[in-house]
Amino acid sequence: xxxxxxxxxxxxxxxxxxxxxxxxxxxxxxxxxxxxxxxxxxxxxxxxxxxxxxxxxxxxxxxxxxxxxxxxxxxxxxxxxxxxxxxxxxxxxxxxxxxxxxxxxxxxxxxxxxxxxxxxxxxxxxxxxxxxxxxxxxxxxxxxxxxx
Amino acid sequence: xxxxxxxxxxxxxxxxxxxxxxxxxxxxxxxxxxxxxxxxxxxxxxxxxxxxxxxxxxxxxxxxxxxxxxxxxxxxxxxxxxxxxxxxxxxxxxxxxxxxxxxxxxxxxxxxxxxxxxxxxxxxxxxxxxxxxxxxxxxxxxxxxxxxxxxx
Numbered sequence: 001x002x003x004x005x006x007x008x009x010x011x012x013x014x015x016x017x018x019x020x021x022x023x024x025x026x027x028x029x030x031x032x033x034x035x036x037x038x039x040x041x042x043x044x045x046x047x048x049x050x051x052x053x054x055x056x057x058x059x060x061x062x063x064x065x066x067x068x069x070x071x072x073x074x075x076x077x078x079x080x081x082x083x084x085x086x087x088x089x090x091x092x093x094x095x096x097x098x099x100x101x102x103x104x105x106x107x108x109x110x111x112x113x114x115x116x117x118x119x120x121x122x123x124x125x126x127x128x129x130x131x132x133x134x135x136x137x138x139x140x141x142x143x144x145x146x147x148x
Numbered sequence: 149x150x151x152x153x154x155x156x157x158x159x160x161x162x163x164x165x166x167x168x169x170x171x172x173x174x175x176x177x178x179x180x181x182x183x184x185x186x187x188x189x190x191x192x193x194x195x196x197x198x199x200x201x202x203x204x205x206x207x208x209x210x211x212x213x214x215x216x217x218x219x220x221x222x223x224x225x226x227x228x229x230x231x232x233x234x235x236x237x238x239x240x241x242x243x244x245x246x247x248x249x250x251x252x253x254x255x256x257x258x259x260x261x262x263x264x265x266x267x268x269x270x271x272x273x274x275x276x277x278x279x280x281x282x283x284x285x286x287x288x289x290x291x292x293x294x295x296x297x298x299x300x
Contacts, residue, residue, distance in 0.1 A: 066298030101253035146214030
């Protein structure tokens with residue numbers, strides 16, 4: 001009986017490990033996509049404390065105009081009194097998980113008011129997340145305007 | 149006395165460990181820089197075999213106009229460009245380049261000067277790029293690349 005049990009367990013292991021890995025990847029995908037939405041909410045509400053928790057200290061942020069910012073510069077830009085984002089929405093998001101890192105791509109729509117003038121943007125974004133100290137943090141973010 | 153020896157041994161071990169990590173990170177940075185250069189050369193020469201080995205099958209490729217390509221589409225576009233060399237966008241050496249390493253993940257970022265022909269007119273522009281590399285089974289492959297025109 002114990003031999004039969006051992007055989008069953010051994011046979012079950014190869015099939016179980018990939019299934020567990022796949023389930024973990026699915027769970028992490030869901031978590032990361034939720035973090036992307038949390039990022040949008042934090043930006044809309046100028047919640048820099050929430051942003052601070054989402055972004056790695058070494059963040060590289062490339063804006064739609066090709067300018068580059070570090071974490072502090074990005075947080076300062078979010079806090080800027082002249083900027084009033086009204087809505088930031090992501091669509092067509094995909095997340096590829098590679099163990100302790102993940103790449104999220106999607107399209108964002110942003111509208112708001114800057115320096116008293118309304119703006120509307122639609123762009124493609126790519127974010128790289130790393131699992132660090134038991135939490136996912138974004139280490140790189142880039143947006144590119146969609147020309148067509 | 150024994151405690152001092154233990155502490156000294158521990159301190160030496162920590163120092164060696166820290167030094168080893170730095171060496172590993174430096175080695176990874178050098179490796180990524182070399183792979184970026186290889187990518188650049190492969191793109192210029194239309195070496196799709198080399199590009200195939202550098203890019204992950206699930207790579208996310210975002211072009212400077214916001215369009216997105218799969219790996220197969222990108223490789224096909226490189227092959228097409230070989231047939232029509234005048235239409236191919238030429239990458240020049242990166243102007244600025246930096247690499248951040250996070251264990252088995254690395255981020256390469258910089259500015260690339262590109263030139264090409266669009267609607268019969270020659271252009272030169274600068275693009276900011278971020279490439280994400282992942283170490284899969286001992287090989288570094290690019291899993292994400294995005295290019296944004298530098299407007300200012």
